Amino acid sequence: MARQYTTLEMLERLIAFNTTSSLSNLPIIDFIEAYLHEWGIAAYRTVSAEGDKSNLWATIGPQDLGGGIVLSGHTDVVPVTDQTWNSDPFVLTNRDGKFYGRGTADMKTFIAIVLAHVPDMLRQPLRTPLHFAFSYDEEPGCHGVPHLIADVTKRFPRPKLVIVGEPTEMNLVVAHKGCHVFETIFTGRAAHSSAPHLGANAIAAAAQAVLILQSMADELKRAAPGNSPFDPPYTTIGVATIDGGAATNIVPERCRLRWDLRNLPDVNPDDIVAEFNRRCADIILPEFQRTAPEATIRTKKLAGIPPLRPETDSPAAELVRLLSGQNDNHVVSYGTEGGLFQAAGLSCVICGPGNIAQAHQPDEFITSSQITAGEKFIKSLISWAHV
Secondary structure, three states: OOOOOOHHHHHHHHHOOOOEOOOOOHHHHHHHHHHHHHOOOOEEEEEOOOOOOEEEEEEEOOOOOOOOEEEEEEOOEOOOOOOOOOOOOOOOEEEOOEEEOOOHHHHHHHHHHHHHOHHHHHHOOOOOOEEEEEEOOOOOOOOOHHHHHHHHHHHOOOOOEEEEOOOOOOOOEEEEOOEEEEEEEEEOEOEEOOOHHHOEOHHHHHHHHHHHHHHHHHHHHHOOOOOOOOOOOOOEEEEEEEEEOOOOOEEOOEEEEEEEEEOOOOOOHHHHHHHHHHHHHHHHHHHHOOOOOOOEEEEEEEEEEOOEOOOOOOHHHHHHHHHHOOOOOEEEOOOOOHHHHHHOOOEEEEOOOOOHHHOOOOOOEEEHHHHHHHHHHHHHHHHHHHO
16 A cells, blocks of 8 residues: 655655765655655656666646646755754754754755645546656756756646746745856966966966956946846856965966856846956956967856746746735745746746745754645645646
């Protein structure tokens, strides 16, 4: 007989899987697939090129009927490295009505609620199918979702809309910023540090680039639209890491700078990158190449998530309003897979339990009241899908 889990029992199981993005997520996918199989539900995988990670897709309800509601969540979590926790991050721990563990807020509670309510979904035949879309590697840049979307739209009838269960405290989020990560490599010329005029210092060039990025960030801040609903209300640029040099007595030949860009939905990130490259070429490169004509500055994109563009009257927004009884529209500055679903032509909103302020933090937690609110929403969705 198939086992029934409460939400907390399911969350305890999911938290126990260390699904840090650098590791395989196959153990948690194996567990979810086996659980669904016990309830007679077929699951389909989209496996990564390396074979060590997988998305999972499953449908409850009419299999050959177009439309349906996608419940989307990522299985990976951020690292706990160098964080001080008061309990084991991979053991669900209850302290004063707060449930601690890596992924409780971001975003295994949503997945746990969905899975724990599978028996309710099966109790009466659904007229509208409910689809599960559980992905890998969302945290490093939504690497898994594009493969899931491509596979699903080829293999199955097209869904109608998507609800991404990222933590919004069950508020309706209709838009978010784009998120893009870049790496700029500075390659100069090594020399003995006693003769710096014979070399080209890659770290010095990178330091100038940091100032350029900061200047551009300040310009974007000053140009913030007066009616922007985002917090902060402008496109942001942030320097993340800088790495270079071999020894104190060597002029550094190479330096790597990583930075991110979180753009408002109507701002084209390509224009910002082009302007950065132009300023590097005009301001840094002439001096950088003065003693080393071979010196270069090259920028490449490591990851990119499109923004979720606001569609306040979309089918997804209308459904969430109906189920939740709320009328307010919210926006967030963090990125999700929502923009990718929207780019594929699917109506999409963000709505899930938990507070984003707890995400990626030591002692990450979700409150019992947020779990209850998430359960109430899913129960309302099931009732709606039965009618």
